[in-house]
Amino acid sequence: MATKKTATKGLGKGLGKGIGALIPEVETSSKEPIIKEVEVVKEVVKEVPVENKVKISLVEPNRDQPRKMFDEDALIELSESIKQYGILQPLLVQKKDNYYEIIAGERRWRAAKMAGVKEVPVIIKDYTTQEVMEIALIENIQREDLNPIEEALAYQRLIKDYRLKQDEVAEKVSKSRTAITNSLRLLKLDSRVQDMVVEGKLSSGHARAIITIEDKDKQYFIAQKIFDEKLSVRDVEKLMRELDKPEKVEKPKPENDFVYRDLEEKFKKIMGTQVVIKNKNNNKGKIEIEYYSQAELERIIDLFNKVK
The missing domain is CATH 3.90.1530.30 (Conserved hypothetical protein from pyrococcus furiosus pfu- 392566-001, ParB domain)
Structure with missing residues (x-):
């Protein structure tokens, strides 16, 4: 061997x-x-x-x-x-x-x-x-006897107690400095999430993907979601991108908005297609009429011509 x-x-x-x-x-x-x-x-x-x-x-x-x-x-x-x-x-x-x-x-x-x-x-x-x-x-x-948290704690002790630098630790254990850094980052996780890593419920890849969540309760909630729904690391990374997006602030609806919604329904029945009225508080706005083919566009034009 x-x-x-x-x-x-x-x-x-x-x-x-x-x-x-x-x-x-x-x-x-x-x-x-x-x-x-x-x-x-x-x-x-x-x-x-x-x-x-x-x-x-x-x-x-x-x-x-x-x-x-x-x-x-x-x-x-x-x-x-x-x-x-x-x-x-x-x-x-x-x-x-x-x-x-x-x-x-x-x-x-x-x-x-x-x-x-x-x-x-x-x-x-x-x-x-x-x-x-x-x-x-x-x-x-x-x-490969250590779980990721045990390994990270061992690196941390070598650095803190014996004043070794990360590259020195990396040399001793024949790993890259990046691997040592990534391992140590796991210690920033909420203690409940660390326990899930120790128990094998989360991989180190899953854990690293949620380290940036500062709210510990939210981090633990996401960790449980990963375990319960058996999400892959790629799924978690996608989820994190969604969490990072700023929340959309809904604009307040103009006064008497219900009147315009009622008009939309009437237009839809008359024209046989989707109609959206986008109104503003200054009595201005626009009407959007959807069509899904050249034939449907011609049908809508014929409707307008008949009104003449």
Whole structure:
């Protein structure tokens, strides 16, 4: 299987040949284990990672892990695979005071607990808080495990907490700066709309299309309309263009307007076609007579000639 390389600065000493070499993605179904390599480091170091086994009770997830939601059905499938094949690839962890914190591999840890595993294979490394954040973010992004809001929040944290610029974040995760900017814009959405994105009710494309709606209640209303009516992104963009159009202000009708409407009906009966009287308050206006063919025009002309 081809390995996709992504550059990550400042992690050379800790990751060796990268997450792909240490903890590639393991079983995705109970039928057959599938190993998906994910390499996330730029430099290759000489040290060979040493695998250890520790009690699963001593391993804890990273509270700052970008990924907050895990698919329950997928975890059950993975736990069944672990029961059959074991944990084929170790978790990447770092030593804390009296436990080991997961840097990468929380999904396997959760599935292993479901499978009743007592010990898990680990590779123990030592990273800075920023490096841990970067590794967790990159691993999840490359495996497409994060929902759009989780991804945006992770980018925001790298920018705010570690004072990285958007182009620096883009380089670390191998995405364009535009992609990072578009992702961060999702955080401007109303919290209720963000929840809909997290729940999969709205795609990031749908969400970005309604970001410009400043009224949060209106934004949420449109988001519900998108979900209920199963609108495509193109449909939403069309809807937004309609919302942006200035509302037509109806001009007040002239006094005695009902008199002119009555005259219209009389003209229609006499001429056998659509007649519109456009009157103004200054006793001026115009009469429009519609025709739909040359023959009908000639018929109307004959009517006028008979009046003579």
